[in-house]
Amino acid sequence: MKRLRISGKIIGLLSGLLVTGNFIGALLATLLGHFLFDFKENNGSNYADNEVLDDQLSSFKANILRSILSVSVYFVLKTKNRILVSDINTIKEYFIEHFRFDMNDIVLIEKNIINLMNQSELIDIRSISSVVNQNCLYNEKINIIELLFILGSPNFQFDETKIISAIANLLNIKRFDFNLIKGRFCDTSKYFTILELDTNASIKDIKKAYRRLVAIHHPDKAKENYDKEKFQTILEAYNYLINNSSIGS
Template sequence: MLKWVCAIIGFFFRGFFGALAGYLIGSLLDLVLMPKRNQRSFGGFFQNSQGVLPGDFELNLLSLASLVIKADGNVSQKELDYVRSYFVKAYGKERANATFKTFNEVIKKRQISASNICQYLKPRLRYEIRLQIIHFLFNIAQADGHITTNEINKIHQISSYFSLSQRDFESIKAMFIKSADKAYKILEVDKNASDAEIKKAYRRMVKKYHPDKLQNIDEAYQKGAKEKFNQVQEAYEQLQKERGF
């Protein structure tokens, strides 16, 4: 990516401050010259004018993914393959390969801090995008067929750093972890909730997870939104049958 090339050139001529200036200039060039397809991909992500640049978002997302992959002490090839496939679908093969190359050459060699990443992204990303990231991380953990306690704890930590509510986290978690009260957890209600409360919760969840909220971003993210929306529908239909309303 141009920002790294410009950073190296800047460092050669002006040292650290030259590298910093080169990085910023290169980032702007990356944004201007990037394919229009990827510009549309990020158009619906940001909630203010201080949005992260596309390349930075990809690297931060990949960094969070790496933390989940390493959470249980076993780097699964299936999880790695899922992440690469997801990035290729979301950004295209060329851009995905560039992101992985930069990550391996630069980011991977440093200590990755979930707290710092989330602190940077949180004020710049809309709430529903942060929810989608948590859904993406659970999909990674599930890619090898088993979600471990350590992976759940790591995703929960990231969710907390993103300031997502506990109910939202438990709702997404229930979409991946089987339990007797799964349908209730997905709808974010207690088992003793009335039929009226369940209907109200369903309407609230439909509004929160409707795919139209993510219609301006790439197909890979829209797919995740549809998955959550379908789980909400299925949970509600299950309770309808069980309760007969």
């Protein structure tokens, strides 16, 4: 840096003497040379700093992208064992609308999904959740949970809710917020109907109804009248309602 400034002064001094032939002209040219070299030096330094900042922002954005996509791919493969084109389109649309991405990131999103599908066995949901917690705002984590519910099956299954609930816990989502999101996607009334209960039934009522229905439909009780699908439906309804903390005791 100092060498550049000294070079600027020397060049200015010599140029001033040659052009004006006097000391005052040489002095003014020296100051001008110093200013120009100092400006170039500082401007170049700022430009380099901006490049580093752009690289850091790009890396930060890519890190968030891959982390959120990892959670999404993990859930879909865990519940469906494959990712459909409709799932990919849903993820892309949701990313553009709710996260820090735009249409220019579409190709990057698709490429990351394909890479994650091919390396699904390497997805460590705990480690990924830790990265998300470090880099995402709370409302963005809420959006992740909402996206998982959107990616779920139309008739939401208990196992799907259980997986999303586990992910929500890893992302430090408040139970109240989780239940609000779940309520928008899961029709709990059908589970009360299966157990032959009103929707205002308590946990005690649910357990009582479950025991009564199991006594009728269990394979050891029903024997030749055993209906496997009916019995599985009762189990699913009971498990769903008993694990819903918003139901009073």
